[in-house]
Amino acid sequence: MKFSRPQQLPPYILGEIVRMMREARKQGEDVINLGMGNPDLPTPEPIVEKMIEATRKPHNHRYSLSRGIPNLRRSICNWYRRHHDVKLDVESQCIVTMGAKEGLSHLILAITEPGDVVLVPNPSYPIHIYSMVIAGAHPEPIIATESLTIADIEAAIQRAPKPPKGILLSFPSNPTGQTIDKEFFTQVIALAKQHNMWVIHDFAYAHLVFDGYRAPSILEIPGALDVAVEITSLSKSHSMPGWRVGFVCGNPDMVAALAKIKSYYDYGMFQPIQIAAIVALDQCEQYIDGIVDIYKSRRDELCDGLNRIGWNVAKPNATMFVWAKIPEPFQSMGSMEFCKLLLNEGKVAASPGVGFGEYGEGYVRFALVENEDRIQQAVQGIKRVLRSGPKKS
Numbered sequence: 001m002k003f004s005r006p007q008q009l010p011p012y013i014l015g016e017i018v019r020m021m022r023e024a025r026k027q028g029e030d031v032i033n034l035g036m037g038n039p040d041l042p043t044p045e046p047i048v049e050k051m052i053e054a055t056r057k058p059h060n061h062r063y064s065l066s067r068g069i070p071n072l073r074r075s076i077c078n079w080y081r082r083h084h085d086v087k088l089d090v091e092s093q094c095i096v097t098m099g100a101k102e103g104l105s106h107l108i109l110a111i112t113e114p115g116d117v118v119l120v121p122n123p124s125y126p127i128h129i130y131s132m133v134i135a136g137a138h139p140e141p142i143i144a145t146e147s148l149t150i151a152d153i154e155a156a157i158q159r160a161p162k163p164p165k166g167i168l169l170s171f172p173s174n175p176t177g178q179t180i181d182k183e184f185f186t187q188v189i190a191l192a193k194q195h196n197m198w199v200i201h202d203f204a205y206a207h208l209v210f211d212g213y214r215a216p217s218i219l220e221i222p223g224a225l226d227v228a229v230e231i232t233s234l235s236k237s238h239s240m241p242g243w244r245v246g247f248v249c250g251n252p253d254m255v256a257a258l259a260k261i262k263s264y265y266d267y268g269m270f271q272p273i274q275i276a277a278i279v280a281l282d283q284c285e286q287y288i289d290g291i292v293d294i295y296k297s298r299r300d301e302l303c304d305g306l307n308r309i310g311w312n313v314a315k316p317n318a319t320m321f322v323w324a325k326i327p328e329p330f331q332s333m334g335s336m337e338f339c340k341l342l343l344n345e346g347k348v349a350a351s352p353g354v355g356f357g358e359y360g361e362g363y364v365r366f367a368l369v370e371n372e373d374r375i376q377q378a379v380q381g382i383k384r385v386l387r388s389g390p391k392k393s
């Protein structure tokens with residue numbers, strides 16, 4: 001049998017390196033995994049404890065609410081007030097989702113029509129591009145290999161085959177690590193209003209920030225609620241990737257569209273997870289600093305190490321990734337072949353830039369999901385590869 005929708009999706013390039021890494025490990029190789037951005041730190045204990053306590057109560061075993069229990073929605077609204085001075089209405093401007101990914105995918109399904117054009121950065125987190133494809137919309141690339149500017153967005157509007165309906169952005173960015181200031185978002189909102197576009201901002205790395213940088217929420221911009229929603233997640237800030245907790249907040253029409261679609265698809269996440277997520281948001285801010293410190297040390301270890309061995313990389317001031325231009329002698333191999341070489345000869349798994357879109361070609365992304373000793377070991381492996389030069393792996 002053949003089904004057209006899955007056929008429009010290319011093989012998941014990022015999964016190929018993971019598959020090869022597993023294969024090598026099965027053969028007894030010690031491969032350091034800087035590939036997939038799967039946080040390795042444990043979830044803070046009070047969140048786990050609350051989950052266990054809530055799971056023991058039979059009334060929490062029933063179907064929950066598709067849009068999330070009111071107390072959890074209240075907690076995320078309070079979070080926005082505390083961190084961003086943004087006031088949100090609990091009923092109309094906030095919905096709980098099963099991670100940012102589910103929220104984003106269903107939101108796109110809810111608000112686009114087949115053939116709609118939506119501006120999406122390239123390179124970007126793959127679901128940003130492919131949620132459009134799955135919904136039958138056309139993702140028009142905002143081409144920005146390292147640093148995305150307002151001029152890049154304007155160029156994409158000009159290039160688009162028809163007037164875009166919306167724009168999807170995400171800062172701090174995966175994979176590039178780019179951060180922006182509030183003025184950038186002010187211009188995005190102005191542009192969106194001028195061109196009659198909605199805006200989705202994926203804010204998954206809101207709190208993984210270093211060196212005194214503060215990531216602005218797009219909802220801080222006056223008038224943003226007229227056109228924009230923001231997606232947040234507990235996966236990275238609270239080290240809860242497996243729990244699947246996300247939120248979509250902002251424009252009430254967009255939130256209502258998502259709520260309606262979700263009311264058909266799901267009954268909300270397991271209630272003990274929602275109750276534990278309230279503890280995460282209300283009582284666990286002190287743990288975020290510890291998580292951030294760990295990622296920062298790992299960033300320093302990797303970037304200092306790579307610079308020492310002659311691979312010049314910039315230190316990102318946010319996210320859990322290092323986006324590195326492939327050194328000149330290896331450029332012509334392409335990012336996939338270079339990552340295979342890193343894996344086979346250096347025993348290091350990294351993500352090929354092309355896995356984030358065609359304009360990511362020429363780069364690799366390292367995820368900071370191993371400890372500092374392992375990162376040091378990875379740098380030694382990479383050094384071996386750089387020393388021995390390009391070859392087919």
Ligand SMILES: Cc1ncc(COP(=O)(O)O)c(C=O)c1O
Pocket residue numbers: 037098099100101102125170174202204232233234235241244245246
């Ligand atoms: C930009 C971005 N958005 C969303 C996610 C996934 O978030 P969640 O675990 O909440 O689905 C990731 C994970 O890597 C990401 O990089």
